[in-house]
Amino acid sequence: MKVLVTGAAGFIGMHCAQRLLARGDTVIGADNLSDYYSVDLKKARLKQLEPARGFRFLELDIAAPTALARLFEEIRPDAVLHLAAQPGVRYSLEHPEPYFQTNLVGFGRLLEACRHRKPKHLVFASSSSVFGANRKLPWSEADNVDHPVSLYAATKKSNELLAHAYCHLYGVPMTGLRFFTVYGPWGRPDMSPMLFAKAILEGKPIQVFNHGDMERDFTYIDDIAEGCLRVLDNPASSIPPYRIFNIGNHQPVRLTHYIEALERALGRKAILEMKPMQPGDVKATYADTAALRAAIGFAPATPLDAGLAKFAAWYKVYHRHG
Numbered sequence: 001m002k003v004l005v006t007g008a009a010g011f012i013g014m015h016c017a018q019r020l021l022a023r024g025d026t027v028i029g030a031d032n033l034s035d036y037y038s039v040d041l042k043k044a045r046l047k048q049l050e051p052a053r054g055f056r057f058l059e060l061d062i063a064a065p066t067a068l069a070r071l072f073e074e075i076r077p078d079a080v081l082h083l084a085a086q087p088g089v090r091y092s093l094e095h096p097e098p099y100f101q102t103n104l105v106g107f108g109r110l111l112e113a114c115r116h117r118k119p120k121h122l123v124f125a126s127s128s129s130v131f132g133a134n135r136k137l138p139w140s141e142a143d144n145v146d147h148p149v150s151l152y153a154a155t156k157k158s159n160e161l162l163a164h165a166y167c168h169l170y171g172v173p174m175t176g177l178r179f180f181t182v183y184g185p186w187g188r189p190d191m192s193p194m195l196f197a198k199a200i201l202e203g204k205p206i207q208v209f210n211h212g213d214m215e216r217d218f219t220y221i222d223d224i225a226e227g228c229l230r231v232l233d234n235p236a237s238s239i240p241p242y243r244i245f246n247i248g249n250h251q252p253v254r255l256t257h258y259i260e261a262l263e264r265a266l267g268r269k270a271i272l273e274m275k276p277m278q279p280g281d282v283k284a285t286y287a288d289t290a291a292l293r294a295a296i297g298f299a300p301a302t303p304l305d306a307g308l309a310k311f312a313a314w315y316k317v318y319h320r321h322g
């Protein structure tokens with residue numbers, strides 16, 4: 001199968017591309033190498049993919065007017081795994097522009113390309129943030145998500161709506177995946193595992209929001225990649241062929257317990273700097289994964305300690321901490 005992976009230089013994109021290549025698929029990776037965080041890290045991820053037969057990388061901006069239309073015309077992908085986005089809840093408070101451009105305009109251009117070239121399946125990244133401040137836990141796909149509390153979340157919810165309309169109108173199967181706090185080797189430097197690991201190993205304080213009174217459903221990257229591929233292989237047969245799934249660990253962890261687990265994995269104690277709740281943040285995330293398991297026979301379940309051990313081992317080698 002020929003799969004277009006957008007955001008292939010990103011954290012989740014690299015792992016999914018690696019898995020697709022390992023099973024013999026052809027992967028066309030597209031990414032604009034945005035400088036939201038270290039471009040060197042993105043290039044290092046691409047270096048992991050480049051030796052594989054069947055991999056080709058194209059640097060392109062999905063929001064550029066004709067970039068995706070021309071790409072689809074040239075490569076005619078069988079399936080599309082769309083992971084390119086401007087991520088981050090907090091960054092969206094100060095820098096709205098890339099969210100409008102990449103997450104809305106870029107997503108629209110992707111849908112147009114799918115409308116005309118009709119891949120067998122488009123799987124796209126949504127986010128647990130669409131649940132906003134919903135209080136009923138765990139969060140289910142059946143819950144109302146009309147109350148986003150950040151621009152980032154609002155763009156992801158918009159993606160789900162736009163995809164539904166295109167799926168209904170043009171019949172291209174589409175599935176949205178709501179990822180829950182993904183962590184692991186080659187992770188994102190703006191997320192807490194990387195931020196905290198760096199500070200802990202440098203003996204600097206870590207900022208603990210809402211005084212540690214938060215819970216997150218941390219999901220290990222290998223589970224995410226496994227889930228993405230299984231979903232990619234299983235488009236909906238309903239009319240319209242559209243589905244949304246939560247993909248999380250179904251096991252929320254208190255922030256303070258997570259910090260203790262990270263301390264164990266790194267072999268160093270953290271210095272805690274307690275902070276109030278941040279605007280746009282939510283207190284707890286918790287994925288109901290029954291629908292995902294029923295559809296693909298799999299749901300993430302890696303225990304936090306096991307995942308953090310692998311993350312810490314990678315982090316120390318990548319950053320040469322002893």
Ligand SMILES: NC(=O)c1ccc[n+]([C@@H]2O[C@H](COP(=O)([O-])OP(=O)(O)OC[C@H]3O[C@@H](n4cnc5c(N)ncnc54)[C@H](O)[C@@H]3O)[C@@H](O)[C@H]2O)c1
Binds near residue numbers: 007009106
């Ligand atoms: N990591 C998580 O915990 C998490 C949680 C919820 C949702 N998501 C979503 O999953 C997807 C992948 O996330 P990630 O953690 O791998 O993020 P990432 O930032 O590591 O990867 C996204 C990639 O998209 C690329 N990109 C950004 N704008 C682009 C553009 N205009 N054109 C082409 N490429 C562009 C970036 O350069 C980056 O390499 C994103 O859609 C993100 O919103 C991630």
